[in-house]
Amino acid sequence: MQILLLAGDGIGPEIMVEAEKILAALALPVTLDRALVGGAAYAATGHPLPPETLAKANAADAILFGAVGDPRFDAVERHLRPEQAILGLRSELGLFANLRPAKLFAGLEDSSALRPEVASAIDLLIVRELNGDVYFGEKGMRTTATGEREGYDIMAYSESEVRRIAHVAFRAAQGRRKRLCSVDKANVLETSQLWRDVVIEVAADYPDVELSHMYVDNAAMQLVRNPGQFDVVVTGNLFGDILSDQASMCVGSIGLLASASLSEGRQGLYEPIHGSAPDIAGKGIANPLAMILSLAMLLRHSGGDEASAARIESAVAKILADGCRGADLGGSMGTAALGDAVVAALNG
């Protein structure tokens, strides 16, 4: 398997080093390649997703992605900002299905901002659509009739876009507790009305899955009130962005949440859901576990290697149960020490 490593900006490079340690420790038959992405690529080449990087991404079986985002480039034109690299990869590679699992690790009951009894019930999967919505519609600045500046973005979903993500979500629910909650804002948005109509149509193919619908405002509330009520949640690009970050706090730290972005085939991009965290970059204190768990998802989904994926996940669970904690969880272990602990647990 050909894996492209895209470390990116901020803490991306330091956490990528730890994922590589795990790959080395597992001694799997993979080929690694690297390329520049995000602010690092913009600084070197003038573009956050240079053609060479895109070509390597297209050729790879799987991409392990760190993070992009660099405040030094906040003022450059939108299409050249670091974030455009991840948006470009998602759309160029047709990575429409973003899987974001959230589960409380044993030993972290007291790390969640939620009460332990609320937090320990969390075991959910957010399936976020990643190629459409207000992210990819026409957008721009225009001048109104009265001569004012106006910013606009078109939110839209077509039938086929909703159908393919709905199938992914229903199938995921079949492999779990067979409950799917579709989140939208159909009382206000036509985009959401189409979303809801199509999800209901697709449900006919999955009589074994119990489907429910929830408005996004209520979902944001329920995710704090009683996150244990959710099994699989399927939603659009924007609502998925918000709800999955929110869910991360329920499990103690955003530094623990991995994600897979999948296309119709086996190719996928795997990344922590956290960002580049420029404020702590280079200090050696970033939590590498979301990155390492993203590698596990890569091996499972693109590599078909469930055994290695499960081995990594058990090792991470073990070190957390043993009390290993980085700064994000109120502990003092640094990035490298956490990676080393996972390696030791893999071998132990």
Added chain:
Amino acid sequence: MQILLLAGDGIGPEIMVEAEKILAALALPVTLDRALVGGAAYAATGHPLPPETLAKANAADAILFGAVGDPRFDAVERHLRPEQAILGLRSELGLFANLRPAKLFAGLEDSSALRPEVASAIDLLIVRELNGDVYFGEKGMRTTATGEREGYDIMAYSESEVRRIAHVAFRAAQGRRKRLCSVDKANVLETSQLWRDVVIEVAADYPDVELSHMYVDNAAMQLVRNPGQFDVVVTGNLFGDILSDQASMCVGSIGLLASASLSEGRQGLYEPIHGSAPDIAGKGIANPLAMILSLAMLLRHSGGDEASAARIESAVAKILADGCRGADLGGSMGTAALGDAVVAALNG
């Protein structure tokens, strides 16, 4: 002062009765009128916001609003659904500034889904723009080039729309702890970029207020992780809808959160942030406190009667501190009993 009571659907009428008890107990010199709204109006007249209701609303100094939404009408055309009544009132009356305060009442430290130490630090005000964004842009269903159905909604903000809500938020911050956090998604949306640019421009008029910016995904996370970090939050219509519902859980129950929707003048509409809760309607178990606290906001903002507003708020705080709890907070007091308890506390 002329107050229009719009009880609406679901639990709206039962909680409105309790607000009226408070008004009666205070014996204020107000004139009350009533009109149909939402599903109740649609059922009786064929329109959720009949011309007569709108005329009365225009003429009133303030509107006390229950809730709208009735699943019996989920399938009617969008412009005739119950929710259109509140959207119509907000836009027809130019109610662009929605104030949603969230603070933990003493005695409810153990009712929040958050840990007591996290929850007790909450004292924030969400200032939500209410007349623009993807709520009020052009929207519809269209057919794509390939013959598919597509739902779309245009998200947009103009300079003047952002400027007027920013002024409201900065002034609110001046009257509080002087910190304002503007929430957007400027790394993806042009609407957000304009939002951020204009908020920064307006900041020049308020050198005493400390301004920060946060992406909405991060804000949803921070609101769980450490809500105590926020003083005033200003955001657009859609993000404000999501974040304010989320914040409600931090304070124990959505049945405790009131809101004011204000125009440039003194006229305002006051409503609980919860919905019509059709599942518990008619059972006499709905929490009337958000409705009663909305009346307090009405007296303060539209009536200029700070004393009565503070008296109501103290009475609500007292009964909660005394252990009065409805079903939403795990207690057994019904709607009427809670209203009666507030009246007793007012007089006591």
